[in-house]
Amino acid sequence: MRRVVKTSPRNNIYQENVYRTGTNDIWNCLTCNLCYDGCPQGVNYSEFIKEVRDKMDSSHEVHKGVFTTLSELMSELNESRTSLNETGNADSKIGYYPGCLDFHDMFFNLDVDFKSIADSSLKLLEHLDMNPRIMQMKCCGHDQLWQGDKETFDKLKEQNTNLIKDSGIETLVTSCAECYRTLSQDYDLPVEVVHISQLLKDADLGVDSGVKVTYHDACRLGRHMGEYDAPRNVLTGAGAEVTEMQHNKSESWCCGVSSMMNCDDKSKALRKARLDEAKATSAEVLITTCPKCLAHLTCMKDEQESTEQYDYDIKDLTVFLAEQMGEK
């Protein structure tokens, strides 16, 4: 983020630790972990940010959009859930959690069918002979945690944890990088949490697509969880030609919007840079594993009167794979 706004991690930590006076600058951080990866002292600035934000009064800073309110309401409502899908195979030991895709379809107003990520994921899992139970959970609380609303997060966490425990599953599959990070790192679950790319990395999908693609590492899957290879392996396994952008893997740049904060013309510079990098690869498809990256990058690409033309598609990994399988 410091590439586009003046922000000083050092100053923020100093202010907080010495004077206990936070600055507004803490709301600038995208918690993308790029600095952590590069920090000689190994300072985990993101974790720091997460903690201080919780202590701060967030009401003026966090853009209280629909998504935030929805999650807050969910934490209060017993009957709420993120998906109205059928529950799938209720006896399965594997659970699939689609995350907030339905809400994305409702409120993003983009020409993206988010729900197809869930459909594609299920199709892919089916191909792996996994017939999962579809988890009727609430929002995982990722955004609340990073927006500094630990109270809501804790409520969601508790309710979801109970749901997962009661369901009897042993493995929880997510198709969303944020859910993956949150459920595996910020929850204490008695089940194994995996990202769908990890299940697919060795699978034979029986396709040889030959499409030239490039892969955008979502911060949550990449730097936060260290998973760089699985998505790339799945893609190569499916016959796609993966070309890398200038910044990739641990150096990869963020899409600029994290936890539904910071969407402005500064962070747009990051998206612009990212789209330009992708353009330079001359890939046909830009692949990502995070529905939010998908949303934000698409939002810029599909602008009404764009000053720049980007001819490639932007797709979620699962959707791309399922389509390739379908075309075969």
Added chain:
Amino acid sequence: MSKLVGAVAVAGGGVAGIQSAIDLASSGLKVYLIEKGTSIGGKMAQLDKTFPTLDCSMCTLSPKLAEVARHPNIELLTYSEIVGIEGEAGDFTVKVKKKARYVDPEKCTACELCISKCPVKVPDEYNEGQGVRKAIYLAFPQAVPRVFTIDAEHCIYLTKGKCGNCAKVCENDAINYEDRDEEVELNVGSVILSPGFTPFDASQLEQFRLDHPNVITSLQFERQLSSSGPFEGHVTLADGSHPKRIAWIQCVGSRSPEIGRANCSSVCCMYATKEAMVAMEHDPGLETTIFNIDVRAFGKGFEEFYQKAKNEKGIRFIRSRPSGVEVDPLTNQLSLKYEVEANGINQEEFDMVVLSIGLSPSESSQQLAEISNVELDDLGFIKTEIDSPMETSRPGIFVCGAVQAPKDIPDTVADASGAASKASSLLASERGTLITDKENPPEKAIGDEVRTGVVVCRCGINIGSIVDVPAVVEYAKTLPGVVFAKEEVYACSSDSLAGISDLIKEHDLNRVVVASCTPRTHEPLFQDTLIEAGLNPYLFELANIREHCSWVHQNEKEKATRKARDIVRMSTARVNLTQPLYTEKIQFDNDALVLGGGIAGMTAALDIADKGFHVTLVEKEPELGGLLRTYTRLQDGRRTSEVIEPLIQRVESHDNITVFKDTELIELEGSMGNFNGHLKGDNVDEEIGFGVAVIATGANELIPDGYFSYGEYPNIVTQSQLEPMMDTGVDAKTVVFIQCAGGRNDERPYCSRACCTVAMKNAILLKESDPDRNVYVLYRDVRTFGKWEELYTRARELGVVFMRYTDTLEPEVTDRTVSVIDHLLGVNFEINYDLLVLSAPMVTPDTNEILAPLFKVPLDANRFFLEAHIKLKPVEFATDGVFLCGTAQAPKLVDEAVSQASAAASRACTILTRDYLETIGNVSVVDPELCIGCGRCTLVCPFNAPELKEIVVETEEIIYTTKKSEINPTICKGCGSCAPECPTSAITPRHFTGPQIMAVIKAYGEGIQ
């Protein structure tokens, strides 16, 4: 002309008069709007829905009523009549008789106490005699002005000297039994006559049995459909039950020369279709039948509407004219006898019969014509010429609406603006001389501390008897920000208004809440008070505890009081967050561009230029004249050149007009007030700036290739090819016309409106030039609407033979013969023709597809330009500053094109005459810091107010160009639809901001127990 007076008297406050008044007043002239009745609104106020879009009539009209009431340049004289007009163009003295109302408009607050106490019941005119009103009354709930009137004829006090209830209960002392008629003299430069029409009185045709309770007129039926009507929208028979079978009889009082009503009334076919359709929406099991001679669905969207009614809704259209209504003497059952084509006579029973009554000139309009000394035509309508449809025989006196000929609302509205244009051209030099700008005290600084005052109104007993007003006042005092609260008996009475002004000063208030009635009628009144006390009008909020509380919860005093408290709390929460808002004054370019040099374009250009503004007229062909160059005669027999040549000459020699021929507009940017266009032609390559544009690009006659063997044989021509032939003499003993050649089909589902009249004119000319000649007209419906019915009659008299065909059984054409099934006789006819003439519809030029996106204006399904509102904004686009007229909008006749052209000029001049463009206060604004330039706002805004503008964003390391949205405050109407669409909440609709609405919701939440 020695003297010119910058004022205009408009006689008649229906939609025509209203439109003329608004146009004139908005162009800097003083207007006296004189209406005979107690309220303006006219017949349109009585309608339920309007065809063909089924819009709610009152919803679209009432904002116009309010606009008239509020307009500083309009003086409203209701319950008044013109009794004399002296003088000459530019300087008339108009004598007006103001009838005694017996209610002081200054004091009456329309609280309605008097109504409940008045013992007299009078048949309610607004509901066409269905239901009753009192002797003291308001014509209808949305009436303007909102002042009661005592009907002297029925009032017991005024007739017998007894009762006096209303004076006793009126707490404001507004009743004045001593009131007397009064005569005033107005000095004006011009007069516009817009008295409208009278519905034909069907009781004079006894055979239609209007005396039977279940035979009603179409206007009565209209009231029955209205949810504010006598039966709350349920069509009801005399015994209270609901009909299952309803018949409409068309042409009652129209197309009936035997009773002196020879004209077609233009609107009845469509209103009957609409009424049937709406009635069926209310009751899906209803059977509806419309008995007609022809279905005259000639206007824009009408034919499609008719087809839908017939084919989708199952309305039965029977082509027969029952001679009367039969009533069974024993059972009282209604039935109709009618002819069935080739099948004899049928008799069928109905539960209700609706008489589609025609539009007649009223007696009072005849008197008005006499007083004005203007000529009438044979039918009693005010006489005008085709090329000057708004000009009466007396210079300086103009006419508009149904008093000139029966016509529909959009034609009336176009006429009205057109007449305004003529008057305002005449008085162009006097603009602004008779209007005064109100001086307001300077606004005081409001500071950071919120100091809100709350006034709770008892409205006599209207609120006070239900809501515990003192308790609400006490409660209001406890609310955040409130420093003062009190009650008033009538907050809107003039002394109370003065009191509010004093309170503001005394308590240094910077926000005011009045808890009384609806903001829709009273907000402007209180806002004016704030302005006079030096407060910005946006620091005000009306808490509606009457219409939304005491009146609708009359039996629940306690709960109503709780609700009133909640409403006051919510209003206070909102007012506390309001900010002063200002209108912005923006300089602009007051030149005009007119595209298209046909009769419409030239008329528009002249009308604008005559008012002193520069016009660039652009014609894509090498010559001016447009479609009329291809026709040689007008339907009144004159040569088109007689009309078009002088017009061309005036245009080309006018100081204020620059003509570009052989030229097209190829690029355009900007918006109202500052458009920039690029003109390109063989010898032209020019950039021009202008503030408004009029699209008058016209239409062409379809080349009917493939229809009725056109193009295969040399003796088959179109109407426009026939016309020049007639000049040299047509050598054909038998001429056959085929109507709708290429029109009213799947490809072009619309009716081309003008062709029937053109065909009649040509049939007559052919017959007159050689009476022995056989002329046949093969038609589907003869649509010689309005006064042109006369041509149809004449053609028949001259021996022109008419034969109907249907869309499924079209005539067949060989090189010498036409064969057609005659429906009356059911036999096949073969006609040997010498000349076959096809009436082909008008079609749009290809340039429409280029111009529409250039101006960001829409096209309709038939590729004609689509106006902003099909009834009330016939010459405007939703996009400000862009207007349309003539056949670019839809096919039409010459007089209609001329009327629209003047109308477009008039509307355009309401902008051009301004000194600056002024924005409204509550526009939406974009925060450029937050805007990411996605452009979603540009997709939802119907007015194209947001525009994406390129800027460079500099961040710490990355610099890039992008676009950001900017909302043009001169265009934004403040609806706020863009804000929810913005993903970064960068848009704030002022006065309805997110925080303000959230505060109201929070305050609402506090009341949840």
Added chain:
Amino acid sequence: MSEFEPDILTFCCNWCSYAGADLAGVSRLQYPTNSRVVRVMCSSRIEPTFILEALREGTDGILVTGCHIGDCHYIEGNVHTDERMKEMVDALEHLGLAGRLHLEWVSAAEGKKFQETITEFVEKIRTLGPSPLKHKGGEE
């Protein structure tokens, strides 16, 4: 404890449904006292978050009203309202609050319809019971 009295928040657009509500008043059409009105210029001003915030406040039901399609004072604002509210109805279902949001077009001439809409909606919410987000306690 008396019978459950739903709390209803009603959004009205200035030009049609608010005028319809006014007409209900002018015509003295009686309806239950449970609703409170928020006026906006056009129904298209209503943001999803307004609905969610009202729910958070504990409202039992929300009525969104506007001009009939074709009648919107701003041409097609209500078309957007229609789309947005359909999404909100869906969202409420996800939240387990199905049926608590209702969209109805009411024209300026439909005082009667305004009355009926409020009356019917209050009854509907009465059968649905209090919103799970409604604060516990209170004497009603």
